[in-house]
């Protein structure tokens with residue numbers, strides 16, 4: 001049986017006082033039945049580590065470099081994330097694909113470097129509204145995932161996948177549980193065929209998950225938890241979502 005996983009994606013939000021309040025609110029609400037993690041901006045990683053280290057809440061980053069080390073000004077390597085104690089790092093978030101033109105191959109390279117350093121990549125895939133309207137949803141997400149699976153070869157079963165329809169991120173428009181389940185089932189079949197371990201791998205749903213829609217999404221058989229953006233910024237909202245993943 002797969003334990004649920006809830007991951008907060010703070011994006012480029014936060015401040016030291018706001019983070020302290022948010023993390024102490026999450027810590028005070030423990031224990032959770034689900035595994036819980038927060039992916040914070042790079043400068044806050046050490047402070048998140050210090051605050052969370054004695055708890056079972058994990059922390060992670062929102063991206064990493066596709067290079068191991070070297071003259072790449074502004075980049076942060078997988079090794080540095082490992083040194084910060086990161087359990088997870090997001091790769092291929094749709095905002096990185098859209099604003100930084102990240103390709104499937106680049107996302108795969110990042111995932112590879114993370115795994116080599118013992119950090120679990122949360123590989124985000126998802127279709128745009130135009131792609132959904134054109135009936136291309138399954139082709140798009142399968143293509144995005146297959147590039148990662150091929151690059152990682154026998155390590156592919158170590159990733160977490162997040163299905164995030166681009167049209168649902170930050171828009172208040174959520175995929176219905178049935179729409180999300182349909183895509184998750186396709187992704188799980190793909191993972192199973194490629195790795196033989198699809199049944200134990202986690203596939204999260206992301207896109208306007210809130211306290212009031214979380215439970216029905218998480219009740220679907222192939223939805224193993226959520227990647228939560230906006231609603232991860234207030235302790236009460238995030239805690240309610242974590243509790244919905246019982």
Ligand code: PEP
Pocket residue numbers: 009011164168169170171172206207208209227228229230231
């Ligand atoms: C995200 O940023 O990954 C996300 C799902 O955002 P939101 O929950 O705000 O739609």
